Amino acid sequence: MKLGEICFLTNDVPRLASFYRQLLGMDDDCSDPIHQTLIAEETMLTIYNDGTRKENNNHNMCIAFTVENMDDAYQQVHALGAQILQPPARQPWGTVNMCFLDPDNNQVYLRCFPKE
Numbered sequence: 001m002k003l004g005e006i007c008f009l010t011n012d013v014p015r016l017a018s019f020y021r022q023l024l025g026m027d028d029d030c031s032d033p034i035h036q037t038l039i040a041e042e043t044m045l046t047i048y049n050d051g052t053r054k055e056n057n058n059h060n061m062c063i064a065f066t067v068e069n070m071d072d073a074y075q076q077v078h079a080l081g082a083q084i085l086q087p088p089a090r091q092p093w094g095t096v097n098m099c100f101l102d103p104d105n106n107q108v109y110l111r112c113f114p115k116e
Contacts, residue, residue, distance in 0.1 A: 003043055004042075005043065005045075005046055006043065006045050006046070006063060007045075007046040007047075008045075008047050008048070008102075008104065008106060009048055009049070009054055010048070010054055010056075010104050011049065011054045011056070012049075013032065013034060013036055013048065013049050014031060014032075014033055014036075016047050016103055016104055017030070017047040019080060019102055020038055020045060020102070021038060022076075022080055023065075023077070023080065024038065024045075024065075033049070034048070035048050036048075054104070057105060058105070061106075062106070062107035062109055063106065063108055063109070064108070064109040065110055066110075066111055066112070066113070067111070067112050069112070070088045070096045070098065070110065070112040070114075071088075073110050073112070074088050074098055074110075077098070077110070082100040082101060082102060083100060084099070084100045085099040085101060085107070086098055086100075088110075088112075090114075094113070094114075095111045095113055095114075096111065096112045096114055097110065097111045097112075098110050
């Protein structure tokens with residue numbers, strides 16, 4: 001079994017999709033206000049407005065992306081204006097992680113596996 005899709009339910013599809021396009025370095029001109037799919041490798045990241053009002057205060061799950069260079073990723077997240085909850089720090093299990101909130105207050109982690 002493989003994870004096929006992660007979907008963020010949001011009140012503002014264009015805003016949240018634009019944030020993730022910039023974060024992931026994707027370039028397309030989709031402006032659908034209801035549903036946008038960002039595809040990276042074999043897992044889809046979908047931004048969707050299902051018509052119900054979202055309160056944007058979910059903190060029961062997070063999403064993590066693996067990056068090659070944490071310094072570059074940190075600068076990119078900072079430039080996007082995201083609220084950084086945890087700056088890059090080495091974890092006891094060996095990765096370097098950082099955590100921030102996306103525009104809908106979803107917790108997002110970036111992780112890097114540094115070469116020793």
